[in-house]
Amino acid sequence: MEEAPHYDLGGEMEPRKEAVPAAFNKPTKGTSVEKFREMIISHLEAKVGDQANLADLATQVLSFTDSNKDGHISLPEARSTWALLQLNEFLLALVLQERDHTPKLLGFCGDLYMMEKVSYSPLYGISLPWIIELWIPAGLRRSMEQWFTPSWPHKAKISIGLLELVEDIFHGPYGSFLMCDVRTTTFGYNERYDFKVMDARYIIPEATFQERIRQQRCDVDMDCLYGTDCLTSCDLTKHRCTTEVTRPNLAKACDTLKNYILRGAPSDLSDELEKQLYACIALKGSAEQMEIEHSLILNNLKTLLWKKISHTKDS
Secondary structure, eight states: OOOOOOOOTTSOSOOOOOOOOGGGSOSOTTOOHHHHHHHHHHHHHHHHOSOTTHHHHHHHHHHHHOTTOSSOOOHHHHHHHHHHTTOHHHHHHHHTTTSSSSOOEEEEETTEEEEOOOSBOSSSOOOOOHHHHTTSOHHHHHHHHTTTOOOHHHHHHHHHHHHHHHHHHSSBTTBOEEEOOOOGGGEEEOTTOOEEESOOTTEEEHHHHHHHHTTOBOSSGGGGEETTTEEOOEETTTTEEOSSOSSOHHHHHHHHHHHHHHTTOOHHHHHHHHHHHHHHHTOOSOGGGGHHHHHHHHHHHHHHHHHHHTTSTTO
């Protein structure tokens, strides 16, 4: 916390000028709401690409900016929103506000924001001190990760939530997003077994990712890794990274779900489920290149799980 500004009551009623962080110096004093709207659209276009629905998203941002709902946008409100718009996770929360996959935004101050508490995280797995980890065989470790998971029908509902997230961020109304960290710690669920994204810092607009990665110098493909899961190839003629990811979001999501959903699966379903999951994990290239196959596998998996639990109270 900074010291409170000092006022010289003999002079103008102006606080002492402090060094303002770059994130908080826009928009400048005197900017009209219409001009601020143009700034937002231009920023969103740079982040998510030229989408037809950017005007709608800008309207959504302006509505959120008026945090005290008095019908006016103050300069501090506008500057807070501008700082928040620089964060990937905030942008994703806005884009998916109508859906249930991200915790609800409760409020903000500057570039800090508060979201509803998600009761259960990670999706599965337990955290152990490294000294204990060294002595546990890999097979036992995998079994231990499943000790504290919910019943299979509840796991199926949570898994459908992750598949729906993949669907929502692939060619959604506000462009495509890439999931660059699909570890179990990134996800959780609430008391009703609704899937929630816990950490969206590495779910980034595809346009932003491509802009960043094409400037990356490389000698091998691993130099073109962003987060833990977004890998492209290295063009050795230019020593620059290409922009197409080697695996689509869906393949990475299925990889994360495989051990989780196959363990305890009903016997009349497990063979077909395993077959579908391995077909999903085998997907390569960007989702655009295999849009039909991508949609088919996604719908098959969702239908398979949903048919099994739709008649139960767990759904």
